[in-house]
Amino acid sequence: MLSAERAQGGAGHRFERAAVVGAGLMGRGIAQVLAAGGLDVVLYDAEAHILDDSVEAIRARLGEADGHGLLTGAADLDSAVGDADLVVEAVTEDLGVKRDIFAQISAATASAVLATNTSVLPVTAIAEGARHPERVLGTHWWNPPDLIPVVEVVPGRRTSAEVTERVMALLGCLGKTPVRVRRDVPGFIGNRLQHALWREAIALVADGICDAETVDLVARNTIGLRLARLGPLENADYVGLDLTLAIHDTVIPVLSRDSEPSHLLRELVERGDLGARSGRGFLEWRPGDRQAAALALAAHLTAQTASGSVRCSGQHGSGQQRGTSS
Numbered sequence: 001m002l003s004a005e006r007a008q009g010g011a012g013h014r015f016e017r018a019a020v021v022g023a024g025l026m027g028r029g030i031a032q033v034l035a036a037g038g039l040d041v042v043l044y045d046a047e048a049h050i051l052d053d054s055v056e057a058i059r060a061r062l063g064e065a066d067g068h069g070l071l072t073g074a075a076d077l078d079s080a081v082g083d084a085d086l087v088v089e090a091v092t093e094d095l096g097v098k099r100d101i102f103a104q105i106s107a108a109t110a111s112a113v114l115a116t117n118t119s120v121l122p123v124t125a126i127a128e129g130a131r132h133p134e135r136v137l138g139t140h141w142w143n144p145p146d147l148i149p150v151v152e153v154v155p156g157r158r159t160s161a162e163v164t165e166r167v168m169a170l171l172g173c174l175g176k177t178p179v180r181v182r183r184d185v186p187g188f189i190g191n192r193l194q195h196a197l198w199r200e201a202i203a204l205v206a207d208g209i210c211d212a213e214t215v216d217l218v219a220r221n222t223i224g225l226r227l228a229r230l231g232p233l234e235n236a237d238y239v240g241l242d243l244t245l246a247i248h249d250t251v252i253p254v255l256s257r258d259s260e261p262s263h264l265l266r267e268l269v270e271r272g273d274l275g276a277r278s279g280r281g282f283l284e285w286r287p288g289d290r291q292a293a294a295l296a297l298a299a300h301l302t303a304q305t306a307s308g309s310v311r312c313s314g315q316h317g318s319g320q321q322r323g324t325s326s
């Protein structure tokens with residue numbers, strides 16, 4: 001991997017010192033990628049034990065590899081972000097919490113670019129907390145950040161084009177595939193696709209068509225097997241748009257059109273059945289199952305990446321598809 005300094009070009013505009021705010025699942029992975037790419041990274045979390053665990057885990061993963069930046073933890077937010085030229089926020093998915101954090105970060109930094117890792121919240125709304133919304137944008141990394149190539153880059157309504165370009169360049173040189181989202185819509189691209197599928201998956205169970213195990217078995221062993229190779233629109237072209245239209249004529253009218261979360265999902269949450277963390281959700285989870293699932297996922301993604309079956313470039317155009325902006 002190129003060091004961040006060599007690869008970013010644009011003298012005077014390089015990112016060299018990053019801060020990551022929120023050291024949970026996503027923050028620690030993002031910090032690892034930034035440090036592996038040669039940036040010095042300061043990590044901060046409101047919970048001291050989470051911060052300590054994360055710093056230890058990232059250092060262990062960076063190991064003796066050449067060229068990585070320094071990775072340190074900070075005891076408070078202001079000192080974490082004070083020297084940073086890039087701050088990535090990965091705290092709880094709550095608009096009020098994120099806005100407050102952005103207000104605090106932007107008061108403590110002179111000229112840093114501020115990126116939120118929100119999954120679905122409008123970046124423009126988060127940026128309202130900041131002093132300089134032109135320096136705020138979304139960088140939506142996927143879990144696990146070190147293994148999933150695509151990062152969605154979401155300019156807010158007031159984000160400057162230069163900031164967006166600089167962050168796209170940095171992500172590219174970190175080995176990521178940055179994809180620019182043209183408009184700041186909730187859920188961006190990936191989560192709109194993902195949660196359209198989840199809405200239908202939950203509806204199939206709620207309507208008694210099949211149980212949760214069967215939904216997952218079918219999804220994993222049909223569309224799931226194909227999706228990494230053939231995207232949905234490429235597949236529509238591949239089978240023919242006349243067939244796609246004929247199928248849509250029948251199936252679109254009967255798909256779930258719920259405009260709010262499923263009553264089944266609400267009931268499970270109200271009962272305390274939160275999934276792997278509580279031992280029961282749509283499925284049963286025994287102690288250790290969640291850790292085993294994380295390890296199995298990492299092994300699967302690593303194998304796919306190593307085998308070259310992860311496709312980040314277009315087969316039908318020239319060069320890498322680096323955005324939806326053209």
Ligand SMILES: NC(=O)c1ccc[n+]([C@@H]2O[C@H](COP(=O)([O-])OP(=O)(O)OC[C@H]3O[C@@H](n4cnc5c(N)ncnc54)[C@H](O)[C@@H]3O)[C@@H](O)[C@H]2O)c1
Pocket residue numbers: 021022023024025026027044045046047050089090091092093094097101117118119120140141142143
């Ligand atoms: N989990 C995923 O798969 C995933 C994927 C993409 C994006 N995201 C988004 O990334 C963000 C973080 O998600 P996560 O899964 O890492 O959550 P997490 O719960 O694992 O980590 C969040 C961390 O933020 C810390 N925190 C909360 N409030 C804080 C504050 N005011 N100051 C400092 N630290 C604070 C918490 O202590 C916690 O360690 C969310 O916006 C989430 O929607 C999550």
